[in-house]
Structure formats: C-alpha cells, structure tokens
Amino acid sequence: MQKRPLALALSLLVVLAAAPLAQQGDDINARIRKEGMDNSQIMQTMHQLTDVYGPRLTGSPNFKAAAEWAIAEMERWGMTNGHLEPFDFGHPGWLNEKASGHIVSPVKDNLVFEVLAWTPSTRGTVTAKAVQIDLPTRPTRDELTAHLAPFASKVKGAIVLAGAHVKVPFDETPAAKRRTDEEVLASIARGYLPGRGGRFGGPAPTPREGALSNDDVTIAVDAFLRENGALVRVNDAGRAHGQIRAFDNPTYDPATALPTVVLRNEDYGRISRLLAQGPVELEFTIVNRDYPEGRTSYNAIAEIPGSDKANEVVMLGGHLDSWHAATGATDNAAGVAVMMEAARILKAIGVTPRRTIRVALWGGEEQGLLGSKAYVAEHFGTAENPKPEFAGFNGYFNVDTGTGRVRMATVFGPKEAADVLSTAFRPFEDIGLMGAIPTNSRRSGGTDSTSFNAAGLPGIGFGLDPMEYGTHTWHTNLDTYERIVEGDMKKSAVAIAAAVYALAMRDEMLPRFPQETMPKPADQ
Numbered sequence: 175m176q177k178r179p180l181a182l183a184l185s186l187l188v189v190l191a192a193a194p195l196a197q198q199g200d201d202i203n204a205r206i207r208k209e210g211m212d213n214s215q216i217m218q219t220m221h222q223l224t225d226v227y228g229p230r231l232t233g234s235p236n237f238k239a240a241a242e243w244a245i246a247e248m249e250r251w252g253m254t255n256g257h258l259e260p261f262d263f264g265h266p267g268w269l270n271e272k273a274s275g276h277i278v279s280p281v282k283d284n285l286v287f288e289v290l291a292w293t294p295s296t297r298g299t300v301t302a303k304a305v306q307i308d309l310p311t312r313p314t315r316d317e318l319t320a321h322l323a324p325f326a327s328k329v330k331g332a333i334v335l336a337g338a339h340v341k342v343p344f345d346e347t348p349a350a351k352r353r354t355d356e357e358v359l360a361s362i363a364r365g366y367l368p369g370r371g372g373r374f375g376g377p378a379p380t381p382r383e384g385a386l387s388n389d390d391v392t393i394a395v396d397a398f399l400r401e402n403g404a405l406v407r408v409n410d411a412g413r414a415h416g417q418i419r420a421f422d423n424p425t426y427d428p429a430t431a432l433p434t435v436v437l438r439n440e441d442y443g444r445i446s447r448l449l450a451q452g453p454v455e456l457e458f459t460i461v462n463r464d465y466p467e468g469r470t471s472y473n474a475i476a477e478i479p480g481s482d483k484a485n486e487v488v489m490l491g492g493h494l495d496s497w498h499a500a501t502g503a504t505d506n507a508a509g510v511a512v513m514m515e516a517a518r519i520l521k522a523i524g525v526t527p528r529r530t531i532r533v534a535l536w537g538g539e540e541q542g543l544l545g546s547k548a549y550v551a552e553h554f555g556t557a558e559n560p561k562p563e564f565a566g567f568n569g570y571f572n573v574d575t576g577t578g579r580v581r582m583a584t585v586f587g588p589k590e591a592a593d594v595l596s597t598a599f600r601p602f603e604d605i606g607l608m609g610a611i612p613t614n615s616r617r618s619g620g621t622d623s624t625s626f627n628a629a630g631l632p633g634i635g636f637g638l639d640p641m642e643y644g645t646h647t648w649h650t651n652l653d654t655y656e657r658i659v660e661g662d663m664k665k666s667a668v669a670i671a672a673a674v675y676a677l678a679m680r681d682e683m684l685p686r687f688p689q690e691t692m693p694k695p696a697d698q
C-alpha cells in the first residue's frame with residue numbers, strides 16, 4: 175500500500191464508500207481507455223518486434239533477442255518476475271542472411287523470391303540452365319518414383335522448377351475487410367466463431383489409399399534432385415500480386431534438402447513460358463546460417479503480482495515467433511503488442527489486482543504450438559492429471575489473427591464462463607467487442623489458446639475484423655509494420671486490459687467445467 179497523508183486517505187475512503195460498485199468499474203474502465211488511447215506504446219512495441227528483431231523464426235537469434243527485449247521492456251513498465259522459460263524445440267535455429275536471384279538468359283532481370291527455411295546455402299553464386307519438371311498430385315511412392323525417373327539425367331547441374339506454373343484465377347469477390355456489428359452478433363447467436371476472412375486452403379480432401387502426404391512428396395523430390403545433381407530447387411508461390419508464403423523444409427535438416435526458393439508466381443510463369451520456347455539460364459546466390467543453440471527455444475514471461483489471491487493467475491499472451499518471409503507484423507507481433515500493451519496500461523494506471531496477471535509470449539507456435547504446449551504441461555498438467563497450479567488458473571487471453579480490433583471471444587468452459595466475459599466486454603461494445611461464446615472442444619491447433627483448452631483449462635481466443643490478414647499478410651512477404659492498423663490495435667488492448675482486470679478482481683473464479691462434465695480430451 176502506498177503511503178498517503180491520513181486526511182487524504184480518509185477522504186478517499188469516504189468517496190469510495192459512497193460510490194456504487196458499478197461506478198468504480200466505470201471509473202477503472204475510463205482510466206484504462208484514456209491510458210490506452212492517449213499514451214499508447216503499441217506502435218513503438220510493433221517497431222521493435224518487427225523492424226528491429228524481425229523475422230523471429232523459432233530457434234533463431236532474432237527470436238531470442240526479441241524475447242529478451244520484451245521482458246526488459248515489461249520490467250521497465252514495472253512488471254516483475256520477467257524471465258525466459260526454455261523448452262525443447264528439437265531443431266537447430268536457421269536464418270537466411272542474403273539471397274539474390276536473376277534471369278540471365280534469354281533476357282536479364284531480377285527475380286522476386288523467398289528462401290525456404292531450413293534449406294542450405296548455394297555454394298557461392300550458381301549460374302545454370304533452368305529445367306522444369308511437372309509433379310503429380312498426391313501420388314503413391316511407386317507412382318512418384320516412376321514419374322521422376324525420366325528426369326534423372328535432365329536435372330543434373332540444373333536449377334529445377336518443381337511443378338507446373340500455377341494459374342491464379344482473377345478474384346471477382348474479394349473478402350470483406352471488416353465485419354458489421356450485425357454479423358458479429360449473428361455469429362455470437364449461432365455460437366460460432368467465423369474464419370479468418372481469407373482463403374486458408376480449406377480442409378484437405380481425404381487422400382486415396384497409399385497416397386503420400388505433401389510433405390512426403392517434398393522430401394522424396396528433394397532426395398531425387400540431390401541424388402541426381404540438381405543445384406537449386408524453385409517452387410511456385412502460386413499467389414497473385416507478388417505474394418509469397420515461404421514455410422520450411424519439412425525435415426528441418428538442411429542436409430536433406432537442396433538450396434530452395436519460393437519464386438513469385440509472375441516470375442515462375444514468365445520462366446515457364448520462356449522455357450517452352452527455348453533455353454533459359456538463371457542465377458542464385460543464397461547465404462543461410464544454422465544456429466545449433468536454437469534446439470532450445472523459449473517462452474517469455476512477466477507478471478503484475480496479485481494481492482490477496484496472488485497464487486491464482488489470469489494469463490494473456492500470443493506467439494512471439496514468426497515465419498521469415500517478412501517481419502511477422504500481423505502474425506503475430508500484433509497479438510504480442512496488444513497483450514504487452516494491455517499489461518502496460520494496467521501498470522500505468524496503478525491498479526493492484528487481486529490475482530496475479532501474467533503475460534506469456536510463446537515460441538514455436540508456427541511449428542505446432544510447441545512453446546504453449548510445453549508451458550501448460552510444465553505448469554498445469556491436464557484435467558485428468560493436474561499439477562498444483564491447475565486449481566488457481568483463471569483464463570488465458572490470446573490474440574493471433576492479425577491487426578483488426580477484437581470483435582468476439584470464445585472461451586473453453588460452460589456457458590457461465592462466456593457470460594462472465596460478455597459482462598466484462600459490455601462497456602466496450604462501442605469499439606466493437608460484442609460478446610463471448612463458450613466452446614467445449616479440447617482439440618488443439620490453430621493457435622496457443624487451444625493448448626489450454628486441450629488441457630481442460632479456459633483458453634480465450636478472439637475473432638477480429640479480418641482486415642487483410644487471410645488475403646494478404648498471413649505468412650507472406652507482405653507481413654510488415656506498414657500493414658498494422660494502429661486504431662484497431664489500441665482498441666483491442668484497451669478492451670482486453672479491462673477484461674483481464676475484471677477476471678483478476680472477481681470474488682469467484684472464472685467458471686470452469688467441473689470434473690463430472692469435463693469433455694474428454696480430443697485425442698481419446
């Protein structure tokens with residue numbers, strides 16, 4: 175408790191005693207709103223996470239430096255217990271340092287591409303003929319072997335375009351960038367969180383018997399190209415307007431792959447058409463670096479300590495790691511910055527929460543929710559096999575769908591849990607946060623809140639205005655600071671700060687499924 179002159183303390187007591195409870199809540203919400211709107215640090219946080227430390231590929235030194243910066247920043251804001259919690263990533267870190275590519279004959283021009291993660295460097299500059307091979311869709315292993323055999327002598331010493339050029343159709347009906355209040359309310363009434371507003375590929379069709387997975391095809395083609403002396407593999411980005419999504423070599427082992435780039439669809443098409451007329455020569459220079467110490471990655475943690483319920487916790491966070499084609503602004507520096515800002519606002523207005531408020535910034539999300547899964551297992555266990563901290567858990571707020579303002583939430587738990595959140599959100603309907611719905615799914619996947627759901631704990635995920643997330647920035651070379659919508663980010667931070675504080679102050683815990691009605695784990 176801060177020291178105050180007695181008279182002031184007494185007069186404050188009188189004022190507080192006279193104010194109805196709701197008014198005190200209104201006062202806190204007004205202070206949260208003012209701090210978040212007038213003194214926001216959110217774009218400064220975004221600048222650090224993207225321009226200074228991006229891309230933040232799991233296992234890379236950039237990732238660890240970003241995590242250390244975030245902890246130092248939160249401690250500078252007055253938060254405590256900042257630390258890194260290690261987990262086993264299991265793969266070396268990897269970063270692309272330099273890459274350039276050109277068409278050198280029959281014309282001269284630059285190529286636009288990204289390097290596939292966990293692939294090797296070229297040996298200096300490689301200049302070679304281009305060879306294109308078509309690839310069958312989901313073949314069996316025997317079919318693929320038979321298909322590739324005639325190319326064995328042709329790919330030697332070549333830069334190989336793997337697959338036919340993708341013809342991207344013109345988009346007549348682009349997805350809406352915002353949802354109306356009516357649409358959000360309809361989603362809440364249906365009890366359904368809509369998708370991310372873009373085209374994420376949809377559910378994979380059921381493969382026929384014996385068909386290889388896409389990863390297995392990639393691995394087999396890589397092995398074939400290496401065995402037969404190809405120099406560089408080129409994949410078609412397959413998206414319009416120069417968008418490139420670059421993921422990883424599925425083995426995470428550069429020794430199993432060859433230098434590999436994802437070339438923008440327009441350049442891939444041009445080379446394909448030129449190859450139909452005659453020889454084409456390409457040139458690539460790629461410098462990648464491995465970081466053996468990246469086998470251990472980290473979650474970054476910092477807290478606002480609680481008071482009379484300090485051993486209970488309300489958590490908020492997002493994944494700090496990103497893919498590498500850009501600086502990972504909307505995926506997911508945005509979610510991290512919103513949650514850091516929510517905690518900063520609470521520190522800045524000087525509240526003392528009853529429960530401990532803990533920010534967690536995860537590693538390894540893009541490779542399978544690795545950091546949050548490890549954290550939940552280490553700290554909480556599961557409903558079936560709980561650790562002592564399981565009992566005092568009061569919810570984990572997560573943002574991971576871009577830069578839009580938060581519109582609705584899902585919470586793993588009974589209807590009463592969603593009602594508590596909806597009540598906390600109500601003062602923020604004017605900025606677009608319309609309510610919460612319950613879910614009883616313990617299936618993990620998509621983002622880190624589901625690691626909590628899977629354990630039987632109340633993970634809280636948000637549906638956002640889609641903005642350009644699914645259509646433009648998600649995992650692409652366009653995911654930069656410039657695509658961040660500051661006003662939306664501020665609104666999200668303010669509303670989440672208020673909801674986190676509300677959960678930290680309630681007499682009762684956030685309602686959870688009792689043992690008798692706890693849904694079965696999804697993997698059983």
Ligand SMILES: [Zn+2]
Nearest residue numbers: 493505506574
């Ligand atoms: Zn993400």
